[in-house]
Amino acid sequence: MRLLLWLVALMATAIGIAVTARFNPGNVVLSYPPYRIDMSLNLFIVLLVALFAVVYGLVRAFYATARMPQRVAAYRQRKREREGNKGLRDALKGLFEGRFGHAEKAAMRAAELPENAGLASLIGARAAHRMREPARRDAWLAGVAHDASLKTARLMTVTELLVDDHQHDAALQAVDELFASGQRHIHALQWAMKANQQARNWPEVLRLVRILDKRKALHPALAKRLRELAYQSLLGEGGHDAESVRRTWAGVPAADRTVPYIAARAAEAFNARGLHDEARAIAEESLKAEWDERVVRAYRDAAGPYGSPTLLAQIESCEQWRKSRPADAELALTLGALCLKQKLWGKAQRYLEQALSDALDATMVREAHLKLAQMHEALGQEQEAAKHYRQCALVSIL
Numbered sequence: 001m002r003l004l005l006w007l008v009a010l011m012a013t014a015i016g017i018a019v020t021a022r023f024n025p026g027n028v029v030l031s032y033p034p035y036r037i038d039m040s041l042n043l044f045i046v047l048l049v050a051l052f053a054v055v056y057g058l059v060r061a062f063y064a065t066a067r068m069p070q071r072v073a074a075y076r077q078r079k080r081e082r083e084g085n086k087g088l089r090d091a092l093k094g095l096f097e098g099r100f101g102h103a104e105k106a107a108m109r110a111a112e113l114p115e116n117a118g119l120a121s122l123i124g125a126r127a128a129h130r131m132r133e134p135a136r137r138d139a140w141l142a143g144v145a146h147d148a149s150l151k152t153a154r155l156m157t158v159t160e161l162l163v164d165d166h167q168h169d170a171a172l173q174a175v176d177e178l179f180a181s182g183q184r185h186i187h188a189l190q191w192a193m194k195a196n197q198q199a200r201n202w203p204e205v206l207r208l209v210r211i212l213d214k215r216k217a218l219h220p221a222l223a224k225r226l227r228e229l230a231y232q233s234l235l236g237e238g239g240h241d242a243e244s245v246r247r248t249w250a251g252v253p254a255a256d257r258t259v260p261y262i263a264a265r266a267a268e269a270f271n272a273r274g275l276h277d278e279a280r281a282i283a284e285e286s287l288k289a290e291w292d293e294r295v296v297r298a299y300r301d302a303a304g305p306y307g308s309p310t311l312l313a314q315i316e317s318c319e320q321w322r323k324s325r326p327a328d329a330e331l332a333l334t335l336g337a338l339c340l341k342q343k344l345w346g347k348a349q350r351y352l353e354q355a356l357s358d359a360l361d362a363t364m365v366r367e368a369h370l371k372l373a374q375m376h377e378a379l380g381q382e383q384e385a386a387k388h389y390r391q392c393a394l395v396s397i398l
Helices: 002-022 041-066 068-097 102-109 114-130 134-143 148-162 168-180 188-196 202-214 220-236 241-249 260-272 278-291 293-301 309-324 329-343 345-358 362-378 382-396
Strands: 027-032 035-040
Touching: 002 168, 002 220, 041 068, 041 134, 068 102, 102 114, 102 134, 114 148, 148 168, 148 188, 168 188, 168 382, 188 202, 188 220, 202 260, 202 293, 220 260, 241 260, 241 278, 260 278, 260 293, 278 293, 278 309, 293 329, 309 329, 329 345, 329 362, 345 362, 362 382
Parallel strands: none
Antiparallel strands: 027 035
């Protein structure tokens, strides 16, 4: 339709020009003595238009020739940009596909474009790390070390790759630099937690776990396991003295103190250092909140001395607990051990035999036989004692 309209317009213009030229009697005289040129007005107009076209063409040709170097440079720049961007896309594609060699080669092509050099270096570093080439990885990272716009991306990449390579000291340095710049987003906190976990910096691990747990950035099972590992190390290491254990326990939040695993570890740590009163208090508070066999074992190990009000109070507490847990083998074993220490022979034998009949764990069976053997030995019943000692030894072998 547009072509048809253009044809109609051209035809109308041509007809208009032809009619105007036919009835135009004008004449143009160009005189330069002794020369004289006479021509019609129509011819003069045609020549004038032709001259304008020639001059216009010459000017355009000169302008295009003058701009040729600039156009060539712009063409080459566009070509470099196309190749650099294509290299960056290929590098990302190869990294996601797991073709790390292709990804690194493509990153080299992408890095030829200055605008892509920083991101290409990060991609190349990740690809080299996956191929277990630490020297090339570090070279890629060094190439982007002075790019302020990519500082956070570089530090996050360094932290992640060094944690994966178990270089926790260097990873922690990157974490410190990252936090000093004010970057404390969730992903940074997660990698900081992993670096501190590898460095066995358990107080910092606990702090980061609390922060991430509050932000719902950790699976509850993982958060629970990390707390257990941290408290196992903080409370279970034999090198700590009594005051160190007290200070560590004082820093435990109230919400964590009644968690069975943590309470059991703390009670064991206090028992190991002879602080049985603190161990009993911890176990009792935890058992009030949640019943757990590990805490009951720690409570049994925290038994007071023979004839003491503490030991009698423990026996009374266990008897109260048995009213609601009559089939609990661990509780029966604890009550039997406490009665044995108080030399309540009849009660001790009854509870220990009940624990032996209800026990499913080999450790519990062995301990019940051992307690019964000790009781019979104290009563001078050598044959019964020998019988239980043999049973204890058989369970240990099996």
